[in-house]
Every structure is written in C-alpha cells, then in structure tokens.
Amino acid sequence: MKNRLRVLRAEREWSQAALAEQLQVSRQTINAIETGKYDPGLPLAFKIAQLFEQRIEDVFDPGE
Amino acid sequence: MTSSDMKPRGWWQIIKSCSGTELDRRNQFRFSAWTFAWAVSYVAASWTLKADLDLATPLVWFLVAVPNLISIVVVLAYLHFLRMADELLRKIQLEGLALGFAAGVLVTAGYQLLEAAGARQLETDHIILVMIFSWVIGQFLGMWRYR
Numbered sequence: 001m002k003n004r005l006r007v008l009r010a011e012r013e014w015s016q017a018a019l020a021e022q023l024q025v026s027r028q029t030i031n032a033i034e035t036g037k038y039d040p041g042l043p044l045a046f047k048i049a050q051l052f053e054q055r056i057e058d059v060f061d062p063g064e
Numbered sequence: 065m066t067s068s069d070m071k072p073r074g075w076w077q078i079i080k081s082c083s084g085t086e087l088d089r090r091n092q093f094r095f096s097a098w099t100f101a102w103a104v105s106y107v108a109a110s111w112t113l114k115a116d117l118d119l120a121t122p123l124v125w126f127l128v129a130v131p132n133l134i135s136i137v138v139v140l141a142y143l144h145f146l147r148m149a150d151e152l153l154r155k156i157q158l159e160g161l162a163l164g165f166a167a168g169v170l171v172t173a174g175y176q177l178l179e180a181a182g183a184r185q186l187e188t189d190h191i192i193l194v195m196i197f198s199w200v201i202g203q204f205l206g207m208w209r210y211r
Contacts, residue, residue, distance in 0.1 A: 026084045029152040032210040041151055 002061040006034040008052045023047055084153040091145035098138045106131040156206030164199030 009019050009030075016034070020027040025044065032038035033048075039060075040048065049056040083089050109127040112119070119127075146157060171194045175186045 020085075024085065026088070026150045026153065028084075028210060029150055032152055037210055038152055038155070044151060 001039045002036065002063050003033060004059055004061075005030070005048065008054070008059065009034075012052075019051075022051060084150040088145070088149050088153055091141075091148055095138070095141040095145045098134065098141045102131055102134040102138050105134055152210055156203060156210065159206045160199045160202030163202030163205070164195045167198035168195035 009016070014022075016030045017027045020030045023030070023044065029038070029040075029044075033040055045056055045060055049059045052059060083092065109131050112127055113124065146154060149157065168191055172186065172191055175183070179185060
C-alpha cells in the first residue's frame with residue numbers, strides 16, 4: 001500500500017522521531033510505514049490521518 | 065530528512081532503534097528481569113534437587129514451586145509487554161515466536177527420525193534451547209527487515 005506520510009511529514013518539517021512521539025509509536029514504525037515495508041493497522045492509520053487533518057484515503061492509497 | 069531519520073547501521077543500532085517506545089522498553093525490562101529471576105531460581109532448584117542433600121519434603125516442594133510460580137509471572141509479563149507493544153514491535157515478536165515454535169516442532173520431529181536410526185535420546189532442555197535460540201534469531205530477522 002502506498003502512502004503520503006513522508007510528504008506530509010516533510011511539509012510540517014517534523015522528524016520521524018517527532019511524529020512517532022505524537023502518535024505514540026516507535027520511530028522504526030514510522031520509518032517502516034514510509035518505506036512501504038509495513039502497513040499500519042486501522043487505529044494507527046486513522047490516528048495518522050487525524051493528525052494531518054486528512055481523510056484516510058488521502059494518506060493511504062491501496063493502489064491497483 | 066533529519067539526522068534522526070537516518071537508516072540505522074550495524075546490529076547494535078538496529079536493536080536500539082527497534083526496541084519500541086519508552087513504555088515498550090520498560091515492559092521489556094520487566095519481562096527480562098522476571099526471566100532472569102526464573103532462570104536463577106530454576107538453576108538453583110535444579111542443582112539443589114540433583115545434589116544428594118536429603119532434603120525435607122516441604123523444602124523439596126518449595127524448591128519445585130518457586131521456579132514454577134515465577135514462570136507464571138514471566139508469561140504474564142510477556143503477555144503484558146506484547147499487548148501494550150508498539151504494533152510493529154508486536155509483529156516482529158509474532159514472527160520471532162512463529163519461527164521459535166516452528167523450529168521447536170520441526171527439530172523435535174526431525175530428531176525423532178535420528179533417534180529411530182540410533183542417535184541418543186533428545187533431552188527437553190535441548191528443545192527449549194532450540195526454541196529460544198530460534199525465537200531470538202526470528203526477532204533479529206524482523207528487526208533487520210523493518211529497520
């Protein structure tokens with residue numbers, strides 16, 4: 001699943017660690033999501049969308 | 065990309081970056097401390113019971129009960145750590161457990177064939193060691209994959 005997390009984070013000039021702290025997850029989790037190695041569960045995906053004030057489908061794209 | 069976003073290099077850095085949140089580290093420390101207490105009590109009880117010391121029955125029961133009671137706390141501490149863990153850390157742990165369990169089953173089944181062919185009998189301790197070793201290897205592999 002593709003996502004715009006890195007872009008959204010860069011727009012706010014947040015580090016991975018800063019974002020991880022706000023979402024109460026590890027920095028490694030943020031990195032794994034950004035690199036597409038890991039797809040977050042629904043609660044975390046909603047939390048991310050909420051934090052960036054976006055709809056969940058605007059952050060995560062299931063692709064083809 | 066800030067300096068804290070750099071990909072970790074080297075095993076120690078990977079382990080450090082994969083240890084989850086502060087809460088995970090606390091829960092992991094608690095689990096490790098109880099595991100250490102269990103190991104010490106198990107070795108002490110095992111050594112004492114195997115030595116020819118002519119112990120009173122209540123003391124024998126005590127020596128048997130202590131490691132077993134601590135082992136219950138170890139399981140509860142691990143479950144607590146797992147339930148509270150960061151979701152990626154939980155996934156890594158799950159993959160490690162799967163590898164540990166599978167290796168335990170496969171080694172035991174495989175060795176039974178060797179036993180039938182005349183090899184000496186496999187001890188329970190060895191199966192436990194294989195499972196623990198595979199669990200740890202599985203965690204390292206997960207940390208490496210999601211680093």
